Amino acid sequence: MTAPSKLDDLYCRPGFLFKRCHQVAAAIFIEECREFNVTSSQFSALYVLHTHPGVDQIALGRLTGLDRSTVGLVIRLLEERKLLERWPNPHDKRRMQLKLSAAGERLLEEVTPAAERARQRVLAILPPSQRDELMQLLVNLLERHGAVIDAEAILEGKHRPGRFDFSEAKPARPARRRGA
Amino acid sequence: MTAPSKLDDLYCRPGFLFKRCHQVAAAIFIEECREFNVTSSQFSALYVLHTHPGVDQIALGRLTGLDRSTVGLVIRLLEERKLLERWPNPHDKRRMQLKLSAAGERLLEEVTPAAERARQRVLAILPPSQRDELMQLLVNLLERHGAVIDAEAILEGKHRPGRFDFSEAKPARPARRRGA
DNA sequence: AACTTTTCGTCAGACGTATGTCAATTATGC
DNA sequence: GCATAATTGACATACGTCTGACGAAAAGTT
Numbered sequence: 001m002t003a004p005s006k007l008d009d010l011y012c013r014p015g016f017l018f019k020r021c022h023q024v025a026a027a028i029f030i031e032e033c034r035e036f037n038v039t040s041s042q043f044s045a046l047y048v049l050h051t052h053p054g055v056d057q058i059a060l061g062r063l064t065g066l067d068r069s070t071v072g073l074v075i076r077l078l079e080e081r082k083l084l085e086r087w088p089n090p091h092d093k094r095r096m097q098l099k100l101s102a103a104g105e106r107l108l109e110e111v112t113p114a115a116e117r118a119r120q121r122v123l124a125i126l127p128p129s130q131r132d133e134l135m136q137l138l139v140n141l142l143e144r145h146g147a148v149i150d151a152e153a154i155l156e157g158k159h160r161p162g163r164f165d166f167s168e169a170k171p172a173r174p175a176r177r178r179g180a
Numbered sequence: 181m182t183a184p185s186k187l188d189d190l191y192c193r194p195g196f197l198f199k200r201c202h203q204v205a206a207a208i209f210i211e212e213c214r215e216f217n218v219t220s221s222q223f224s225a226l227y228v229l230h231t232h233p234g235v236d237q238i239a240l241g242r243l244t245g246l247d248r249s250t251v252g253l254v255i256r257l258l259e260e261r262k263l264l265e266r267w268p269n270p271h272d273k274r275r276m277q278l279k280l281s282a283a284g285e286r287l288l289e290e291v292t293p294a295a296e297r298a299r300q301r302v303l304a305i306l307p308p309s310q311r312d313e314l315m316q317l318l319v320n321l322l323e324r325h326g327a328v329i330d331a332e333a334i335l336e337g338k339h340r341p342g343r344f345d346f347s348e349a350k351p352a353r354p355a356r357r358r359g360a
Numbered sequence: 361a362a363c364t365t366t367t368c369g370t371c372a373g374a375c376g377t378a379t380g381t382c383a384a385t386t387a388t389g390c
Numbered sequence: 391g392c393a394t395a396a397t398t399g400a401c402a403t404a405c406g407t408c409t410g411a412c413g414a415a416a417a418g419t420t
Contacts, residue, residue: 021194249399
């Protein structure tokens with residue numbers, strides 16, 4: 001039907017399609033959640049902190065697929081809105097433990113139906129069989145790339161950083177040699 | 181096998197999966213193209229300008245799925261590296277026409293094999309049948325959401341802005357009322 | 361115990377992405 | 391023709407995302 005474009009090679013790239021699909025999903029999410037002023041990253045953080053209160057920022061990053069800096073930004077914004085509380089871990093003063101405030105719990109409850117509507121709007125446009133198929137293929141791709149988030153391992157401290165962990169500093173400092 | 185996590189509801193959200201898959205694809209792209217210092221947005225811009233020299237920034241934005249501000253940033257960076265040329269359209273002084281420089285064309289040629297390797301690495305991990313299936317499902321989702329980029333319409337000026345066009349200012353200025 | 365390495369969170373910088381505003385320019389309606 | 395509206399690209403702002411560097415603190419080594 002549509003004439004083949006010179007740009008089809010670009011538009012069929014997986015990265016391009018992922019980005020475009022994410023644009024669509026993000027736009028719908030923002031639309032549904034506009035009244036609550038919550039982005040999808042913030043929603044993820046609220047959700048994780050609801051189910052796992054007391055985690056620190058690094059763990060939150062691993063659980064949400066965000067790096068340390070992004071987590072720092074996201075939780076700063078949430079903290080400024082008094083949606084969560086932070087306090088240093090008494091056993092390790094580097095760690096800041098996180099927990100939703102009452103207002104945070106309340107907001108999450110209010111946002112959840114809107115987020116669910118967004119989810120539906122993104123997928124409902126596909127025939128039911130294709131919905132599961134698409135989600136399954138995406139999970140499958142992530143699995144084979146070792147990019148599935150293993151919440152158990154992270155929370156048990158058995159986490160082994162993979163290729164797509166952005167939470168930690170990569171090769172550390174070059175470790176200035178003493179010998180030479 | 182893996183114990184069901186309390187977070188599966190989060191990890192199965194389409195937006196979350198799109199974002200995570202995009203993270204994977206973007207990381208692989210950056211890795212393969214590191215020596216050229218080219219991001220995927222920049223690659224898209226180079227590619228479009230190669231096949232359609234002379235377009236202006238708005239059209240480039242529509243063709244790449246970027247809004248005006250992002251296009252402005254991307255082309256500024258490319259221009260600073262002398263990879264493209266800009267000159268005002270003589271018939272419409274608002275428009276800046278864009279074209280790759282010789283260096284830009286050369287860089288695109290050099291980057292293309294690396295970008296192709298990245299594409300392969302993202303998809304090759306899936307069995308062949310699943311690759312097409314996944315790509316097809318993504319395109320299908322975009323089509324049904326009216327988010328497929330119609331290069332012909334854009335270039336012919338027959339473009340009708342859809343829900344997922346970020347290139348233009350939305351409802352324009354509120355048009356200050358004269359009456360009241 | 362002293363030194364080194366690693367880890368946590370912050371900051372600065374870069375790029376990506378979208379909104380909103382603005383000046384200049386063009387198109388349109390009367 | 392002239393006032394109004396729409397378009398283009400600039401800019402400012404905001405948020406997201408990652409890298410690299412850093413200080414503080416903890417863990418590991420010798």
